[in-house]
Amino acid sequence: MNTQLPIDTRGSPSAANASRRRFLQNSITAGAALASTGALAAEQPSPGHQMAAAMQAAIKACLDCHSMCLQTAMNYCLEKGGRHVGAAHLRLMLNCAELCQTSANFMLSNSPLHGRVCGACAEVCEACARSCEDIGDLRECREECLRCAKSCRSMT
């Protein structure tokens, strides 16, 4: 576990950085941060790539759904009032945002138990999507929730 490869402790900084880059690229959870800078675009397909791609997609879906639900609840819904601040609806929007964040964090940290959290997240996202549909003018939020639910289900 604590073994340090010589190349990293004695190598030049750029060699060490290359070593770390290889680690991240091979890591099952690699792409989340790198993907945002397009660094993964040129990567070669590799064994385990399929799984890595699915998890990267799920991390991105969770982060996007978190941002969408939190921002919509705390800005659009609160400003609009009425049924948009109904207890059941606003609670669900904020619960959904929080669990998406936690699911993303479990996957980013490569937790072997991420599947259980993603399963719970998928259910909350689906409930939130239904609530957005009932409200009526939250189509984008509903779609983000459905996308995240589907991606999370693929992790269970």
Added chain:
Amino acid sequence: MNTQLPIDTRGSPSAANASRRRFLQNSITAGAALASTGALAAEQPSPGHQMAAAMQAAIKACLDCHSMCLQTAMNYCLEKGGRHVGAAHLRLMLNCAELCQTSANFMLSNSPLHGRVCGACAEVCEACARSCEDIGDLRECREECLRCAKSCRSMT
């Protein structure tokens, strides 16, 4: 506050969604979620756009720095061991990830007090960048921290 514009309660779903879209596009914190799908790309410049753009950039910088620090700490550093799991370093990486998350959440929810949180975040990011530099092979993480620190400073 609780006033509902007629167009939203009586309008067609697509009219209501268009109304919500306008709200998000005009909102100071708008772009975070939308930006990730490129939906803002075609937007016209508008009053307040400058500020919105800076905050959108800060939200993105915080989310990226959160993902990078958490993923690097929980995967690369923990697997590598040695000085990568030194108490001061790992603590800083994880603290940085958490405060970036909280700063992003304050901005996403349009908190008038986001500047204070961003100020604290900038300091933690700078300390984390220094620690990454000392370790030596965490260049990408260091750069993400410096980018986030700069973006957060512009919010204070």
Added chain:
Amino acid sequence: MNTQLPIDTRGSPSAANASRRRFLQNSITAGAALASTGALAAEQPSPGHQMAAAMQAAIKACLDCHSMCLQTAMNYCLEKGGRHVGAAHLRLMLNCAELCQTSANFMLSNSPLHGRVCGACAEVCEACARSCEDIGDLRECREECLRCAKSCRSMT
């Protein structure tokens, strides 16, 4: 939903505070914050009290387990090094702390979907307890995890 009882909008501040106090005491998730000040001690048994008590206990168990795991991981384990910073162990301690926090937040906000999150939390707590047992000198942390797991299971 949005009905305001006359007593609250027109009553004296103390009457309004009494009204709010009654709400919290009758609320299914009431006791968490109040319990810490002993305010619930003199409460009369009431219908639904059994459920409220179980959820209050689960909230407290999650908050205690969160504090214990985070503090132990970030101080004792990081300072001690060796197998205490093994990747699988430290990851589990920190994942456990985070999910306990999220479970507590779902219960504090009275989410109808708290059972799903508590179910996932129970599993993570049990895995963390096993890891603490393997390490050997983390008995208190293991006991806190087992207590939380049991309490969370009762919510599913």
Added chain:
Amino acid sequence: MNTQLPIDTRGSPSAANASRRRFLQNSITAGAALASTGALAAEQPSPGHQMAAAMQAAIKACLDCHSMCLQTAMNYCLEKGGRHVGAAHLRLMLNCAELCQTSANFMLSNSPLHGRVCGACAEVCEACARSCEDIGDLRECREECLRCAKSCRSMT
């Protein structure tokens, strides 16, 4: 850093647990989790005890304020509606809950930068206390916020 005392690797489980207990009792952030079980009650005064006691109090104040704000916002305010779900007020309650959580986590993990986060937290708590006072029937929440603000200020 990674030095393991012989007593812990070779000692009996109870000796190892006693060693860990001593670490926690001497740790600057010790008391948070232990305090909840009363384990610190019989502790002897010791050098650094003053500081440890102040930080323990701040951790507890943050955790209590987090629970109180989140629970009140998501239950009492959402159910009551009207000015209780005013955008500025509800946003502040939820922002306050989140930053209290983050401040507690920084102190639980013994971050050397906890003072900056506690400073921001104190400001948000004070703003939340003022908003609770304006609403009128949120006296307990206001008092919890003021208590937390004072405790956080002592950490800066």
